[in-house]
Amino acid sequence: xxxxxxxxxxxxxxxxxxxxxxxxxxxxxxxxxxxxxxxxxxxxxxxxxxxxxxxxxxxxxxxxxxxxxxxxxxxxxxxxxxxxxxxxxxxxxxxxxxxxxxxxxxxxxxxxxxxxxxxxxxxxxxxxxxxxxxxxxxxxxxxxxxxxxxxxxxxxxxxxxxxxxxxxxxxxxxxxxxxxxxxxxxxxxxxxxxxxxxxxxxxxxxxxxxxxxxxxxxxxxxxxxxxxxxxxxxxxxxxxxxxxxxxxxxxxxxxxxxxx
Amino acid sequence: xxxxxxxxxxxxxxxxxxxxxxxxxxxxxxxxxxxxxxxxxxxxxxxxxxxxxxxxxxxxxxxxxxxxxxxxxxxxxxxxxxxxxxxxxxxxxxxxxxxxxxxxxxxxxxxxxxxxxxxxxxxxxxxxxxxxxxxxxxxxxxxxxxxxxxxxxxxxxxxxxxxxxxxxxxxxxxxxxxxxxxxxxxxxxxxxxxxxxxxxxxxxxxxxxxxxxxxxxxxxxxxxxxxxxxxxxxxxxxxxxxxxxxxxxxxxxxxxxxxxxxxxxxxxxxxxxxxxxxxxxxxxxxxxxxxxxxxxxxxxxxxxxxxxxxxxxxxxxxxxxxxxxxxxxxxxxxxxxxxxxxxxxxxxxxxxxxxxxxxxxxxxxxxxxxxxxxxxxxxxxxxxxx
Numbered sequence: 001x002x003x004x005x006x007x008x009x010x011x012x013x014x015x016x017x018x019x020x021x022x023x024x025x026x027x028x029x030x031x032x033x034x035x036x037x038x039x040x041x042x043x044x045x046x047x048x049x050x051x052x053x054x055x056x057x058x059x060x061x062x063x064x065x066x067x068x069x070x071x072x073x074x075x076x077x078x079x080x081x082x083x084x085x086x087x088x089x090x091x092x093x094x095x096x097x098x099x100x101x102x103x104x105x106x107x108x109x110x111x112x113x114x115x116x117x118x119x120x121x122x123x124x125x126x127x128x129x130x131x132x133x134x135x136x137x138x139x140x141x142x143x144x145x146x147x148x149x150x151x152x153x154x155x156x157x158x159x160x161x162x163x164x165x166x167x168x169x170x171x172x173x174x175x176x177x178x179x180x181x182x183x184x185x186x187x188x189x190x191x192x193x194x195x196x197x198x199x200x201x202x203x204x205x206x207x208x209x210x211x212x213x214x215x216x217x218x219x220x221x222x223x224x225x226x227x228x229x230x231x232x233x234x235x236x237x238x239x240x241x242x243x244x245x246x247x248x249x250x251x252x253x254x255x256x257x258x259x260x
Numbered sequence: 261x262x263x264x265x266x267x268x269x270x271x272x273x274x275x276x277x278x279x280x281x282x283x284x285x286x287x288x289x290x291x292x293x294x295x296x297x298x299x300x301x302x303x304x305x306x307x308x309x310x311x312x313x314x315x316x317x318x319x320x321x322x323x324x325x326x327x328x329x330x331x332x333x334x335x336x337x338x339x340x341x342x343x344x345x346x347x348x349x350x351x352x353x354x355x356x357x358x359x360x361x362x363x364x365x366x367x368x369x370x371x372x373x374x375x376x377x378x379x380x381x382x383x384x385x386x387x388x389x390x391x392x393x394x395x396x397x398x399x400x401x402x403x404x405x406x407x408x409x410x411x412x413x414x415x416x417x418x419x420x421x422x423x424x425x426x427x428x429x430x431x432x433x434x435x436x437x438x439x440x441x442x443x444x445x446x447x448x449x450x451x452x453x454x455x456x457x458x459x460x461x462x463x464x465x466x467x468x469x470x471x472x473x474x475x476x477x478x479x480x481x482x483x484x485x486x487x488x489x490x491x492x493x494x495x496x497x498x499x500x501x502x503x504x505x506x507x508x509x510x511x512x513x514x515x516x517x518x519x520x521x522x523x524x525x526x527x528x529x530x531x532x533x534x535x536x537x538x539x540x541x542x543x544x545x546x547x548x549x550x551x552x553x554x555x556x557x558x559x560x561x562x563x564x565x566x567x568x569x570x571x572x573x574x575x576x577x578x579x580x581x582x583x584x585x586x587x588x589x590x591x592x593x594x595x596x597x598x599x600x601x602x603x604x605x606x607x608x609x610x611x612x613x614x615x616x617x618x619x620x621x622x623x624x625x626x627x628x629x630x631x632x633x634x635x636x637x638x639x640x641x642x643x644x645x646x
Contacts, residue, residue, distance in 0.1 A: 136287075136397060136546050163560060170556045174404055177551035181402040 002046070003038045007061070010084045011077060016061040018053040021046025024114065024259065025087050028052070029078070031096030031238075032134070032176040034059045036168060041244040048252060049091065054081065056101070058175030060168055071097075071123075071179050071187055075104035082112050091255050095119040095240060096212065097180060100187075103224075107193045115258050117202040117251055118220065120212050120237050122185035124194075126219050131185050132211045135177065147236040148208040185212070194223040200258035201227035204250060206235030206242065228254070261600060261641040263634050264354065265313035265626065266322040266513055266609040269306045269340075271330040272616045273298040276539050278330075284543045286329040286394040293330065303333070305619050307343055312623065314348040316630035320385065321348065322513075322609055325357025327391075328398035331540040338372040345379040352383050354609075356457050356478070359391030361406045362399045366413035366434060370420040370441045377446040384445075386452045387478075388414055392459075393548045404552035407463070409433050421451040455511065460490050461554065469497040469505065476607065478511040484582030487512050488603045495604075507606025512599075515584050515611040518628045522587040528621055529586050530575045536615030537573040589632035596633065597640055608637075 003020035018038050026049040028035070028042065035053050045051050055062040056074060067073055078101065082090065091114050094102030099121025106116050122131070132145055139160075143153040161169055180186075201224045205217040214231055221229040230250050232243050240247045271294060274285070282289050310321045323340040326332040334340055337357045344353055353376065358369045377384040390410050396403040412431045416439070419429060425440030445452055456468045457478040468475040477494050479487045491510050498505035515533060519525035549559055571577070578584040585595050596608070612629060613622040 135550060138544060138546055163564070166560055166563065167556055170551065170559050173551040174556060177402060177404040181396075181404060181551075182400050184400070 003042070003051075008084070011080045013057050013065045013077070014063045015057065015081070016055045018042070019051065021049055021051050023049040024089065024091060024255070025050045025052060026091045026093060026255075027054075027082075027087065029054075029092070029094035029098035029101050030056065030059070031094075031098045032172060032180075034168065034172045036060050039241065039244075041240040041248055044244065044248040045251065049255075052085070052087075056098075056175070058178065059172050064171070064175065068175070068178065071101065071104055074101055074179065075108055078105050079109050088112050089114040089259075091115045091117070093117040093119070093251060094121065096237065097122050097176065097185070099123070100185075100190075103190065103194060103197065104187070106197045106199065107190070110197065110199050113199045115200050115202070115255055116197065117204065117254065119204045119239055119247075120206060120209050120214075121203075121216075121220065122180060122212055123187060124191045124216065124219060124223070125183070125186045125188075126216055129213055129215045131213070134211060135173075135181065145210040145236075146238060147242055148206065148234050149236075149242055152236075152242055191219075191223055194220075195225060197224050198226065200254070202250065202254040203227055203229045204239055204247065205229065205231050206237060206239045207231050207233040208235060209237045211237040261507070261605070261637060262319040262607050263630075263637075264320040264322050264352075264607060264609040265310065265316075265318045266324070266356075266611045267306055267310055267613060268324050268326075268332040268611065269302070269334050270536070270540050270613075270615060271299070271333055272302060272618070274330045274539065274616075276535060276616075279539065279542060284394075284547055285331055285540050286543050287397045287547055289330060291328075299333070306613070307340070307347075309613060309619075309622055309626070310340075310344055311347050312626060313630075314351045316626060317634070318351055318630065320352035320354055322354040322356050322385075325355075325359055325389070325391070327359075327362075327395050329394065338376065341376045341384075342379070345376055345383075348383075352385050353380060354385035354387060354455060356387035356455065357389060357391075358387065359389050359395055360413035360417075361390055361409035362395055362401050363413065366416050367420060367436070367439070367441060369413075370417045373417075373452065374421070374441060374443050374445045377452050378443050380446075382446040382452070384447065384452045385455055387455045387457060388417075389457050390553075393550045393553045394543060396550045396553065397547060402552070403550040405433065406552055411467075418451065421445050421448070457513065458490075460486055461558070462493060463555070465490060465494050466497055469494050469501065469509070471501050471503060474498075474503075474505075474509060476509050476511050478513055478607070478609070480513045481515070481583060484599055484603075487582075487599075487605075491603050491605060507604055510603075510605040511607030511609060512603070512605045513609035513611065515614040516592065516629065517584075517586045517612070517614075517617075517625055518589055518592045518633060519624070520588065520628075522591055525587050525591075526575065529617070532615040532617040532621075533575050533578065533584055533586075534573075534615070537578065540615055589628060592629070592633050593636050596637055600637070600641060 006017050058064045092102045099118035100123030143156040147153045203220045205214045217229045235243045313321050323337040325337045327335045337355050373386050420441040426438040429436040455476040458464045468477045495505045517529035612625045
């Protein structure tokens with residue numbers, strides 16, 4: 001695995017980064033379980049891109065800043081991050097609440113973006129289409145509901161976290177609650193402004209997602225003008241983990257297509 | 261020492277086999293388990309018990325707040341306090357709610373408490389809590405802001421009670437152009453006594469013991485060793501602030517059953533206290549401790565402790581830990597006298613009805629306790645004070 005780790009201070013907040021590969025920049029924004037490890041899909045993406053994976057403020061080894069009260073704070077913070085890193089024509093990819101965050105960034109300022117990929121994003125509400133209650137699930141229910149293929153769940157359950165690992169899990173849950181407890185995993189205003197996203201957008205969903213149901217996919221596609229929806233069958237909430245190869249192929253194909 | 265009769269008003273008619281299908285008596289237990297005909301009977305029976313405590317010479321009665329559960333049927337405790345305000349004459353009425361962070365407008369509590377205080381001519385004790393974790397699931401309120409909302413709501417209520425209105429309140433979660441609560445509190449020198457019930461938290465103790473507040477810290481349902489530890493912590497914090505905490509600043513709330521003999525007490529209480537422990541309190545960790553409810557550090561502790569002894573609580577285990585006092589008048593007197601002299605609490609809140617304990621046993625418990633335990637302890641502790 002070829003990646004480097006660093007900590008950078010941005011707007012007074014220490015942020016842990018993992019980086020690997022060369023090529024056009026790809027900024028991956030993680031979901032509620034954080035990004036402690038360099039995952040196989042990151043390694044695969046790093047064959048073609050400069051992959052940059054920060055841990056959000058309030059997650060993992062990054063600071064929990066006083067100013068972080070909600071998703072809007074995080075979205076503006078990432079505009080600072082993009083400036084700080086001097087990124088241009090960046091391919092922004094985000095999963096779950098990271099997908100929500102990516103869309104919040106794009107509606108604020110998309111001048112530095114080349115493309116946007118959202119993977120099973122939270123962030124909007126379709127009435128009657130209920131998201132899973134991740135705050136009430138225990139460890140076993142969480143593992144089982146995250147994946148379609150239960151061998152992934154069993155792997156996850158077979159290795160209970162260490163004390164330090166548990167601290168990180170709880171820190172991540174706390175920040176997730178700050179961002180998403182109420183209103184539950186959405187911003188009531190976001191759907192009104194998604195039409196402003198003008199960069200090419202790919203929406204990826206697992207057909208068997210029990211956290212944010214795949215029924216949300218068409219709603220996102222309809223709200224973002226230049227967007228395409230790809231549903232991966234027999235896949236849960238984390239296509240980048242459960243169907244890593246297919247995921248990388250979709251993202252790579254899409255970025256290749258839209259890069260002039 | 262002062263004696264209080266505390267009620268939770270459980271749904272005692274709960275079908276106890278509910279847990280074959282449901283993992284908790286809270287949040288998600290369907291309210292179809294509640295039969296309003298039985299509810300009508302229970303509410304009136306429980307109110308009668310609270311009124312009876314006034315006649316039996318208790319110093320106070322306590323109502324409580326919990327939401328969406330079978331454990332306690334007082335989501336809006338002010339309704340009970342209002343009913344009791346007119347039907348009791350001497351007792352203090354402690355409202356142990358209200359769960360301030362759950363509210364979008366905490367001034368409703370300033371108003372409600374002020375009304376009860378006026379009606380009773382100053383018999384109100386004002387409880388302020390964060391609510392237990394399950395409440396944040398039921399009410400949808402973000403637990404990550406629980407602490408800040410509690411502080412801010414408290415400051416707002418205190419301002420409403422102590423500063424002439426109208427005044428302005430500028431907070432993060434709450435903002436008011438006109439804080440001007442009518443009626444003013446009856447106990448206006450400076451405000452009604454404030455009690456802070458807690459399951460045990462050093463942050464809460466630091467805050468309650470501060471010289472600006474000196475609020476009564478009330479330890480709820482915990483082992484004697486835990487109670488002793490937290491009360492010592494309160495005294496130490498007070499000493500650190502340069503003053504000596506009085507007994508009036510320390511209270512303990514626990515279930516108690518007293519009967520003719522130790523054997524009778526244990527036999528009569530067993531099924532009902534075990535229903536309380538195993539059925540009414542039943543709750544998974546994710547419900548009890550949502551993110552932000554306690555610090556990450558104490559949550560890691562709680563989760564590791566849980567892994568250590570995930571054993572079922574029984575009448576024997578809770579008697580052993582001193583979480584439940586049960587026995588003959590002599591046994592109960594002896595234990596309370598010992599604990600009081602060790603720990604030095606000034607308010608003892610006894611839950612004399614718990615779980616499925618029926619009306620006749622509740623009354624018998626209240627009578628024996630008030631006649632054979634309370635007077636003895638009153639003498640002992642006043643002799644000690646003198």
